Amino acid sequence: MKDIITTICQFVTSSVGRKVIVALTGACLLLFLVGHLAGNMTIYGGLGGGNETSWINHYAQGLHAMPAWLLWAIRLGLLAVLLVHIGFTLVLKWENVNARTKYQKEGTLKATLASRTMVLTGVTIFCFMVFHLWQLTYNGDPANCYEHIVHAFINPWCSLFYIAAISCLFMHVRHGFQSVFQSIGLSTRKIRPIFDLAAIAFGLVICGGYISIPLAVLAGIIR
Amino acid sequence: MANLNLTLKVWRQDTPQSKGSIQTYQANEIPEEASFLEMLDIVNEGLVIAGQEPIHYDHDCREGICGMCSLTINGVPHSGGLVSKVTTCQLHMRKFKDGDTIWIEPFRAEAFPLLRDLIVDRSALDNIIAAGGFIEVRTGSAPEANTMPIRKKTSEAAFDAAACIGCGACVASCKNSSAMLFTSAKAAHLNLLPQGQPEKHKRVLAMVRQMDNLGFGNCTNQYECEAACPKGISVDNIAKLNRDYIIACAAEGVGVYA
Ligand code: HEM
Ligand code: FES
Numbered sequence: 001m002k003d004i005i006t007t008i009c010q011f012v013t014s015s016v017g018r019k020v021i022v023a024l025t026g027a028c029l030l031l032f033l034v035g036h037l038a039g040n041m042t043i044y045g046g047l048g049g050g051n052e053t054s055w056i057n058h059y060a061q062g063l064h065a066m067p068a069w070l071l072w073a074i075r076l077g078l079l080a081v082l083l084v085h086i087g088f089t090l091v092l093k094w095e096n097v098n099a100r101t102k103y104q105k106e107g108t109l110k111a112t113l114a115s116r117t118m119v120l121t122g123v124t125i126f127c128f129m130v131f132h133l134w135q136l137t138y139n140g141d142p143a144n145c146y147e148h149i150v151h152a153f154i155n156p157w158c159s160l161f162y163i164a165a166i167s168c169l170f171m172h173v174r175h176g177f178q179s180v181f182q183s184i185g186l187s188t189r190k191i192r193p194i195f196d197l198a199a200i201a202f203g204l205v206i207c208g209g210y211i212s213i214p215l216a217v218l219a220g221i222i223r
Numbered sequence: 224m225a226n227l228n229l230t231l232k233v234w235r236q237d238t239p240q241s242k243g244s245i246q247t248y249q250a251n252e253i254p255e256e257a258s259f260l261e262m263l264d265i266v267n268e269g270l271v272i273a274g275q276e277p278i279h280y281d282h283d284c285r286e287g288i289c290g291m292c293s294l295t296i297n298g299v300p301h302s303g304g305l306v307s308k309v310t311t312c313q314l315h316m317r318k319f320k321d322g323d324t325i326w327i328e329p330f331r332a333e334a335f336p337l338l339r340d341l342i343v344d345r346s347a348l349d350n351i352i353a354a355g356g357f358i359e360v361r362t363g364s365a366p367e368a369n370t371m372p373i374r375k376k377t378s379e380a381a382f383d384a385a386a387c388i389g390c391g392a393c394v395a396s397c398k399n400s401s402a403m404l405f406t407s408a409k410a411a412h413l414n415l416l417p418q419g420q421p422e423k424h425k426r427v428l429a430m431v432r433q434m435d436n437l438g439f440g441n442c443t444n445q446y447e448c449e450a451a452c453p454k455g456i457s458v459d460n461i462a463k464l465n466r467d468y469i470i471a472c473a474a475e476g477v478g479v480y481a
Binding site for chain 1: 232234245295297298299303304326328331332333334396397398399400401403431432434435438439440441442443444445446447449450451457458459461462463464465466467468469472475476477478
């Protein structure tokens with residue numbers, strides 16, 4: 001019997017194995033996007049009678065009311081998933097660049113812009129995430145979450161950066177969503193176009209949802 | 224029947240070590256019905272008469288079955304993006320317009336070392352086959368048809384995968400120079416059939432590991448390979464290889480095979 005540790009090591013250093021890990025971590029991040037958006041949508045509950053009755057403040061306080069160990073387990077778990085995703089993709093990308101010899105005249109038949117800019121959109125998302133956590137989590141207060149968000153997005157530059165970053169996220173998800181199924185071997189000729197459409201639909205709903213918040217603030221719907 | 228006057232931008236490189244460059248040639252009075260390789264033959268005749276070195280390129284059957292021809296035309300292997308599912312030898316000059324400028328480069332990838340001009344060494348693909356793309360036991364001569372029932376869908380999928388002529392266009396077209404389409408087709412055509420079952424896990428592990436060792440890139444699911452493949456090999460094979468590799472690793476890990 002072959003040593004199971006050897007097999008695992010070979011899996012995580014192989015091309016296919018690493019793609020599977022990127023796909024699974026990517027899928028976790030996609031689920032996170034859904035959960036996070038669902039939470040964010042509570043902002044449309046409005047301010048109500050004040051800080052105490054605002055939905056999003058309730059939601060934010062609810063998150064903080066979790067036992068500290070659980071909150072940190074979730075945070076560190078997400079961070080680990082993100083770092084594994086980024087680490088593996090960058091190593092794969094590095095190998096891919098080195099495996100290729102450039103043509104004097106390049107031609108492309110099918111590869112989408114989204115698929116060709118995954119590292120660029122990914123790095124942009126990462127930079128945005130650092131800023132986003134600093135702005136709304138580190139400097140925020142769950143008790144007046146609502147006002148804090150309105151205050152942040154009333155600044156058009158802040159809103160613009162947010163919208164630009166979420167647009168990058170759309171590109172990333174548009175390729176990534178369907179890619180997951182291919183990487184873990186669940187795609188076929190018949191279902192591939194459906195996954196591809198689903199990727200666009202998922203991206204539009206999720207990213208549209210996120211972008212609606214700064215737009216609603218700028219339009220004065222949320223204030 | 225019209226003749227074409229074309230400008231060719233051709234990669235010339237004398238030795239594997241020397242620094243190559245694009246050279247410009249005029250290809251005049253090219254008959255429309257010539258194949259792309261015949262067009263190069265005409266240009267080469269002119270070069271030989273002028274006392275110059277002809278352009279070196281790979282070819283053999285010239286009927287789209289051997290997988291030897293290999294040019295990247297205007298950045299796209301074989302077809303130049305003009306027609307789908309053709310090899311360079313089956314691409315005809317009628318697809319071009321008078322006055323066109325055509326870029327002709329080798330099948331480029333770090334795993335395909337350049338030998339001369341447009342000729343690259345594609346033996347890395349043979350090495351992947353040698354790692355596991357075969358059945359180890361003697362299976363005898365062709366059995367009576369239908370003695371071993373195989374579902375039509377399965378036999379057709381295996382046949383479609385077996386249509387791969389091993390030309391390497393998938394690698395040359397891939398933005399990452401990945402050999403996944405080739406490897407997956409060669410693995411699938413055996414893995415799908417009953418004769419390929421006993422060695423399935425072993426084959427998948429050996430072929431993927433060999434592919435990784437040869438310096439090919441990693442697939443990013445852009446499907447350039449399928450679009451460039453002269454035989455229309457489907458990326459379904461890649462999904463299948465991914466699936467089979469996960470299962471084979473699990474089988475190896477718990478020791479249920481070999
Ligand atoms: C919330 C954030 C993110 C989500 C939802 C996400 C999602 C995904 C998904 C689903 C995939 C496809 C997996 C596959 O089958 O290969 C993927 C691939 C990838 N991601 Fe992310 N990702 C995120 C953040 C990042 C970040 C921060 C980077 C930074 C470098 C990044 C870089 C990449 C790259 C380079 C790929 C590989 C693309 C390819 O194989 O073509 N991602 N991502
Ligand atoms: S020369 Fe044989 S396939 Fe083109």
